Amino acid sequence: MSNSIILVINAGSSSLKFSVFRVNGAGNLQAVVRGQMDGIGTRPCLKAKDGTGALLVESDFTTSEAATVADAITLVGTWLREHLQHELLFAVGHRVVHGGTQFSHPVLVNSEVFTTLEQLIPLAPLHQPHNLAAIRAIRERQPQVPQVACFDTAFHRTHPQVADLYALPWKYYESGVRRYGFHGLSYEYIALILPKIAPEISKGRVIVAHLGSGASLCALQAGKSIDSTMGFSPLDGVPMGTRPGALDPGVLLHLANQCGLSGVEMEKLLYKESGLLGLSGISSDMRILLESHDSRAQLAVEYFVYYTAKQIGALTAVLGGVDGIVFTAGIGEHSPVIRARILQACAWLGVSVDTAANERGGPCISSADSRVSVWAIPTNEELMIARHTLGLINSRKGEYVE
Template identity: 80%
Template sequence: MSSRIVLVVNAGSSSLKFSVFRADDAATLQLAARGQIDGIGTRPRLRVTDATGSVVVERDFAVAEVRGVKDAIRLAGAWLHERFQHEPLLAVGHRVVHGGAQFSHPLLIDAEVFAALEQLIPLAPLHQPHNLAAIRAVREAQPQVPQVACFDTAFHRTHPQIADLYALPWEYYESGVRHYGFHGLSYEYIAAMLPQVAPGISDGRVIVAHLGSGASLCALRAGKSVDSTMGFSPLDGVPMGTRPGALDPGVLLHLINQRGLSGADLEKLLYRESGLLGLSGISNDMRVLLESQEPRAQLAVEYFVHYTVKQIGALAAVLGGVDGLVFTAGIGERSSVIRAHILQACAWLGVSLDTAANARGGPRISTEGSAIPVWVIPTDEELMIARHTLLLIISGKGGHHVD
């Protein structure tokens, strides 16, 4: 196999992210470009950087040119063809938010798999349709190119059943109301990196904090997920940019019965208007809040730290102790202030912060005398998807993995 291209696609409601990797004869992947089309349907804009982070192209488009995911795929495809016209497209790997209870591994997408993924739309109504729209658009444009689905839920299928139950009548569990967990591709990448970056804890009990606009934590034992803070949906757990995190169901009953909110109203409130944005009234961006002197901005930061620490305590109890902590994702990787606040509140675990190392961004940010080592490890979900995609293609193992 000469050098060919593996394309990774992550489609959302208003944006399309993509990454291009070169795969050589030794099945080694090298990043060639990362791109994003923002403002789909409103103010479309294409921006692409190369492997060094230098901007390759930056261009605005008319709304009529990019009304949906299909248009974005066509636009990105045209740019890719022009840029990599002498390097054949080997396969396309997709981030698919929900694999349900049945899909525990990446798999090649055929008509049967696509139909099964459509059945999961009610479990992720704001994400799954866009993921599937991208798959459909690629299939229409290049039907001969293999496509691979990589699931954000799959890594958590190693949970013991007790961690996936809700205390509801059993019929709901059997119909799919259960704890799924998300950000699985990120946690899988971190678990794969631990033997290289922090071998002393890779086989132990590790809590990984994926802190970004979407945020969650995961408890790893010997590199396997045993529990996580997101549950049935990406709304649960720690507060996020625009999502509330853990919420008493009684609040929802009150909003429906006393305030007259509809299902659509609740969906908008919980996915778009809550979290850091709702609390601060200013922004969902942690950088903006940290710079603000407004009391509610500071309160939102304190709330984020408080509930993240609370979840660390819960996962430590599930694991029966902690051998290491890892920070990753946008806030986790870049905000030394948030890391410091969280770790100061975790002093009861025996954590001792190395202030200088934390300011540098790690990789290890705990002192030598710390009872528990703490690391900052950048995540790379796109590379994880590319690896899965390439492995499936070269192995010829495209069969369904169903639990």
């Protein structure tokens, strides 16, 4: 096991993120490589760093060399074999966006499981196909290597049923139209490390704000998900880089019936042209918007802060109060300005910010007299996937059957 590695893959439509963890003798995981292949099908570029952050490779490829996710898997695999010559690939863990109602825990992928995951594509049409393309590519090239699917929806399966309902005819709920919640691997990691970083709130009522290009919030009670701002799809909840967040369904009817938008056009609008980009007309990147003096850029930031604070209020009501707030992901971890503005809007909760600690990035960023403690904690979805993969394979040794 000392020379064994676990490969973690997060495949998107135009990018392939990957991490490599070495499995040490005691079963500990050490991050040794982290990288991604961007611009698949357009301007492919492979970039990777080692566990200390030192650059290992930065290489461009032609469009024909990396036209698909499968091509990217091949190129990344070739580079990893050259870089990690004496390491044995123990298993591959995948981020899979949707587990539907069927999967509440990570699962070893065999033919039956893969077929079930394909049936879930309609629930996440822009994510699931790419997640499965990576699994398929590895199954074709190295069928002997066990693969584990880890689901963004699984952590939220602890919701009470009432939190996952839509007020639609019951047949739709039975067919899978319900609130699933996403970013579960991130929330699971935060719940896992809270007892070490903030033990005083880990068993209490905590709201975690995963704020990045994709954004959502989750209400935790004693480390379990009670509710989340994302629902049936990753479009719901707070505004995001290119996604609108919560939207009156009447708007969609209007866009279809009065504006003549097709399903394909509406999908592009909602996933790629809305959110901060749509409001500002400038960028989906919060850093660029914060630096801009353009009035629409400032309005987009204000909108993001307003609706995030609004959702904190809603989740506080769900929990019956709140003991702690945790910021994580790209914006949540790295933007003291956004954290401060959101918390200022939550002053009614008794939140008081330690300005110097917030500027430093925490981990605790609330003042000593704050009634609600506030934290900035980096998430690590890749490590969570690697832990699940190692644990599942070890528990099922001798049981892996294709």
